[in-house]
Amino acid sequence: MSIYTPPTAPTTPFDDAAMRDTLSRFCTGVAVITAIQADGQPAGMAVQSFSSVSLDPPLVCFCPAGTSTTWPRISAAGRFAVNVLAADQEELCRQFAVTGGDKFTGVDWRSGVNGAPLLTAALATIECELADVLPGGDHLIALGRVTALTPPERLRETSPLLYFRRAYGRLTASPSTPSAPSAATSSSKSASIASARSRSEA
Numbered sequence: 001m002s003i004y005t006p007p008t009a010p011t012t013p014f015d016d017a018a019m020r021d022t023l024s025r026f027c028t029g030v031a032v033i034t035a036i037q038a039d040g041q042p043a044g045m046a047v048q049s050f051s052s053v054s055l056d057p058p059l060v061c062f063c064p065a066g067t068s069t070t071w072p073r074i075s076a077a078g079r080f081a082v083n084v085l086a087a088d089q090e091e092l093c094r095q096f097a098v099t100g101g102d103k104f105t106g107v108d109w110r111s112g113v114n115g116a117p118l119l120t121a122a123l124a125t126i127e128c129e130l131a132d133v134l135p136g137g138d139h140l141i142a143l144g145r146v147t148a149l150t151p152p153e154r155l156r157e158t159s160p161l162l163y164f165r166r167a168y169g170r171l172t173a174s175p176s177t178p179s180a181p182s183a184a185t186s187s188s189k190s191a192s193i194a195s196a197r198s199r200s201e202a
């Protein structure tokens with residue numbers, strides 16, 4: 001059996017800043033990945049790299065940085081929850097985008113079916129078991145098999161928190177409007193924007 005070897009793609013030079021600046025134009029939502037550690041303590045980190053992957057089997061993924069101190073805790077737990085943040089959870093996101101400290105101070109949460117913390121005001125929650133971890137350069141690609149979803153009565157009918165060009169934003173059009181929504185970046189770009197700029201994502 002022959003193995004296809006693609007031709008080497010032509011490249012033009014670019015630096016990390018150009019990579020960050022270009023990729024920051026891809027607008028995403030934001031999620032907080034949470035897990036319960038063996039000692040019962042909750043762990044969590046904000047990510048924009050969350051994505052759905054597969055319907056059958058039901059898979060999602062996110063990309064933790066190799067430098068993350070929270071990822072090893074989530075990995076050791078072997079199961080986690082994805083908390084999709086709502087537009088009114090910018091401060092919560094900032095709280096989960098720092099290293100160290102008790103990120104759960106003042107945060108209202110309950111245990112999911114798999115034990116992972118479900119943040120009360122999240123737009124939606126997706127419970128997973130860690131299915132695989134793949135290499136991804138200076139990040140990892142964590143694949144989660146979905147084991148439980150927010151019950152319909154708990155789904156919030158509100159707008160998502162957005163992240164675009166290193167600033168938080170929200171939809172200015174109703175999410176139910178079929179025409180393309182525009183993103184309005186928030187006027188406050190302080191601490192967590194700086195922290196976002198210092199990490200390796202866009």
Ligand SMILES: Cc1cc2nc3c(=O)[nH]c(=O)nc-3n(C[C@H](O)[C@H](O)[C@H](O)COP(=O)(O)O)c2cc1C
Nearest residue numbers: 045046047048049063064065068069070097098099
């Ligand atoms: C909007 C936003 C998105 C982020 N997305 C990711 C991500 O996809 N992967 C990642 O490793 N870190 C991401 N971070 C950074 C982590 O939240 C942060 O580095 C981490 O929580 C640091 O703490 P830790 O050392 O406890 O992991 C993001 C931060 C912000 C503000």
